[in-house]
Amino acid sequence: MYYPIAIMYGSPNINIFISVFNTNINESADFLNNIPILYIIPSIVLIVIAALALKTRKYLPNIKSVALIAPFLLIVLFNPLKVYSTTNSITSESVRFTLFRFANELYQSYKIVVASELKMKQLMAQPSTWAPSLPANDYDTYIIVIGESVRRDFMHAYGFSIANTPFSSTANGLFFQNYISAAGSTQASVSGSLVRRHNGELQHNNNIINLAKKQGLSVYWISNQGSLGNDDFGVSQIGKQADSVTFLKKGEYDAQSFSDRDLLPHFQQAIVEKPSAKKLIILHLMGSHSDFCSRVDHQYDEFFISKKLSCYVQSIKNTDNLLAELAQTASSNHKKWTMIYFSDHGLSAMHQEQGKVVNFQHGDRSKQNFQVPFFITAYDAKQRKEIHDYRSGLDFLSLYAQWTGSEEPLLSDKCDLLSDMNCHKKIQVINFEDKLVDYDSLADLPFTL
Incomplete structure (x- = not known):
């Protein structure tokens, strides 16, 4: 669902959440109307593939499951282990696996905007220091x-x-x-x-x-x-x-x-x-x-x-x-x-x-x-x-x-x-x-x- 927005504006960022915080139904409709149909088609295809994947199930013996899961885990953990080997620490940004990174970017952007809003309201409550x-x-x-x-x-x-x-x-x-x-x-x-x-x-x-x-x-x-x-x-x-x-x-x-x-x-x-x-x-x-x-x-x-x-x-x-x-x-x-x-x-x-x-x-x-x-x-x-x-x-x-x-x-x-x-x-x-x-x-x- 995010794919058309990613093509137009990139990965989740602070600006996108600020826009969400300050929009209404008419502006949302204007935004959706501005998305080219060509950007929406891949999203539809992905949803169809996901539905078919969920519908199609196949039993695998344990040994074959391990053979499939192990390479996947190596791909996911490769970058965190690489970072840990040089810094002795792992953060959420260390995990570059796409799905996790996408969720983390959403969360981090949301957290920054909420903190900024709280800080703004606190500052607005303080008297100004202008002396013009x-x-x-x-x-x-x-x-x-x-x-x-x-x-x-x-x-x-x-x-x-x-x-x-x-x-x-x-x-x-x-x-x-x-x-x-x-x-x-x-x-x-x-x-x-x-x-x-x-x-x-x-x-x-x-x-x-x-x-x-x-x-x-x-x-x-x-x-x-x-x-x-x-x-x-x-x-x-x-x-x-x-x-x-x-x-x-x-x-x-x-x-x-x-x-x-x-x-x-x-x-x-x-x-x-x-x-x-x-x-x-x-x-x-x-x-x-x-x-x-x-x-x-x-x-x-x-x-x-x-x-x-x-x-x-x-x-x-x-x-x-x-x-x-x-x-x-x-x-x-x-x-x-x-x-x-x-x-x-x-x-x-x-x-x-x-x-x-x-x-x-x-x-x-x-x-x-x-x-x-x-x-x-x-x-x-x-x-x-x-x-x-x-x-x-x-x-x-x-x-x-x-x-x-x-x-x-x-x-x-x-x-x-x-x-x-x-x-x-x-x-x-x-x-x-x-x-x-x-x-x-x-x-x-x-x-x-």
């Missing part, structure tokens, strides 16, 4: 839009052939040409961006929500991604610390699917209430989450290679149109607004037909899994400037502090992240095993027609 100065600019409304699964090279604003970004292609502001996401999956990337990391550990008590509160901002969290109630983990737990919290999906087994445009009324309400307060409004989109065609009601303006890629291109266009509406809403309410848009992660080629990529999937092994759009625009932006030096999602909080014109001792960064200054910093990303790896060590697999 107040924002030192004239903006009264800060907007952060977190997109989903958008590859930078599939946006017209970044050179894609189809004009699917009318707003971001013409808006003024700062456009980062080499922004690298923190991770290749939503939970790890958004948490890695919005929570301070110190000595390799996330300090969940020091996150963007309580940082903004200490800046004197009223904080709104408006999400089209799920909330699981008391069992929330990761990003939704962070969002729930805001002054005003809206989750369109509650995460129940029958959770309804919503369009990102359904966030607009809640954004409008956040804009108009507390007229004199300075605000941070964070919107978390479903964006281009697979299944892509589910995001766009199976309708697209222009065909591109395959139906799924056509839907993907359209989903990016729909997000761009939403950004335009957010900007228009803020302007029509006479707000002095500034807005950041970025995607949580990119995607990699999933499989090919006749040499062409026809679909995308999550991954952590190619640079394209982390190459995402990031730009800042504002009501008073007068020119369009490109920043070509590399910036990391792991430094997002430092960038946020500079964007709001605030100084925070825990985020001291001598580099001006909002300029084209070369920070001479090695870019790292979080892989599916929750480990930091060098971005430059990843394969470069650009999309080609």
